[in-house]
Amino acid sequence: MNRLGLNFRSYLLLILVSMSWCGSVQADLSREYQLKAAYLLNFARFIYWPEQLISTTENFNICVIGDNPFADSLDRLSDKKIKNKNIKVKYSSDYNKNDKCRIVYISKSKEGAFKEIIKKINNNTVLTVSDVEGFAEQGGMIGFVRIKNKIKFEINIDKSIKSNIKYRSQLLEVAEQLR
């Protein structure tokens, strides 16, 4: 018996419970980003992409700015196609125009710089998506939100229109909120 009145077995049990909780949290996180990766693909499918724009690039580029929370979930989409173009995922710490991104995902690690990045994109026909809280409210186009433990999303229609992004009505129907 020690000072706290806990024996070795109790410590061991505490450690095991803590470890299993941590593992469960990790697993939930992974599942969440798998879903978000799928959502990124589906966003692309519910948008009317201008033919001229699509034809200028070889691939359909999805760019992840900041830390990669998706692990390899996005890379697994590389066998899918949007507008008959192969999906290519690019990871970088900052937005680069030359990457010819069609979707830009701004990671939480860039929470402080996302407005800068949006500015850099400068209303080009690029869909901006992020987990950052209030993203759609603050100049982003689609922001993920968690409601009743479910992944939902908000859409900033005005910003999207300005950036020449047109959504299919079905997408708007399932969006949690339109701004």
Place this chain on the structure above:
Amino acid sequence: MMVLKNLSIQGKLLIVYMSITGLVLAIAFTIITSLNLRNAEKNIISGLNVVAEIVADSSAASLAFSDIESAEGNLRSLKSHQSVVYACIRTTENKTFAEYNLDVENIFLCDEYNEASSIKILSGYVDVFKPVLLEGQSIGKLQIKASLSELTESTIKSGKISLAIFIGLMIVTAVITRRIMRFITDPITKLKDLAQSVSKNKDYGLRMKKTTDDEVGVLIGSFNNMLGQIQDRDSALIEEKEKAETSAESAKDYALKTERMNVDLENEIRERARIEDELQELNETLEDKVHERTSELKELNEKIGDIARSAGMAEVASGVLHNVGNVLNSVNVSASVIREQVRKTKAGNLNRVVVMLDENDDNIANFISEDDKGKQIPKFLSLLAGQLSEEKESLFAELDELANNIDHIKNVISMQQSYAGSYGVREKVVLSDLVEDALKINLQGMDRHGIKVIKNYNNVKHLYVDKHKALQIIINLISNAKHALVDSTNVERKLTINISDENGVAKIEVIDTGVGIEKDDIQHLFEYGFKKRRDGHGFGLHHSAIVANELGGTISVVSDGLGKGANFILILPYDKQANV
């Protein structure tokens, strides 16, 4: 059917019309109702298809973003369609994503995932399946189930309406038909009434007015005519009846007479039956007699056959004897001539010279040189020597003839002897030799009568025949030809004998330029007893024909008529047995 049979024409016609109309209307209504039913079903399905298309399209995002609420909201929109009872969306992983049940009484299940769109009609429900497409790829499947009860109800409703219309139409048809039919049936009914009246009252003076020229009009006209005829006959019958009554008495008498005649007739029939029985008996006896006679005749026929064969031999023998007789005549003549010559010989005169020389023996030289008689002696002796020499020549000639004739007799007899034993035996025969033998037998007198014999013998094969029978025929033919030539007044008396081959059989033609045969006689020439010659017995040619037939051959004759000669043709097979 019996009820129908006894129904009035009007009733029958009404039933026929109504049946046809009912049948036609029923068929029409059935077709229309089934078409309507099919169209309604089609409409429901196509409506459901459109709705399913819209719902599937609007559910794509719900499915893509796993928004069950949104998907259920889409399915709820089907509430406005009364027939829809259930709807669901299944994911490609075959999990029910969203479900909506509008029927509180029944619980339905979402069908398994299937990519293709399809329609299923089962147990009063129709299921429409539509894939939920995203970018042309199926991400799930929508199923909408609709009840067809509404359709059934509307069908029953329309069926009831149709039935009501059907009954209404039938009533209208019945009313109209009855009215129209009167035009047809009224005249017939009137005619029927008239016929009944005529039948009941026997009033044949009644008539019906003819109003139309159709079949009924013709019927009325014919009926009126018939009534007229019946009326005439009726009056005629009454007359006849009266006459009949008067003649009834005489008929009675007649009946009595007839009865008597009948009795007589029956007796006669009985008598005839008796006679028939007798005739039958006689007939049976006659048949026995006929059998008896037939067998007798058969025997007789066989005997005749034997006689004919003997007669044939007799024919040859008779020919031989005739020839021998002829030659004997010549022998007799020659002997008479010799006897006459010897009797009339001048040798007797020599005795007178010898007596005269004996008387003058002493002075022979003076007697011959001085005496008148003596001087004549040398001259007389010289003449006598000449005469005696002539007599001697003549006698020698007669004696030669005599010797020839005797030789001929000898030849004929020896030939007859050579044939005598061969009767009925088949032998190898050279036809020309046979003809030559026949000629020899008939040779006598040919020269005397100036008959010139021409022989044309072609080389033919040997014959295998009954030599004797063949010879009989040829002798008979040559003998007939000789007689025909002898009896003829023709200057040229020519007998031609040809031997040739005629299509594998031997042909012997005996052609004469003699008396010829009349056309009418030719067909009877080979009949028994037919003869043209006074000394003939009408048997030769008949028998020759029979014998030729026995040898498998034929005899025929050709003649251009009286005085124009005849050609007898004998055909003989080389070997009858080989031919068989």
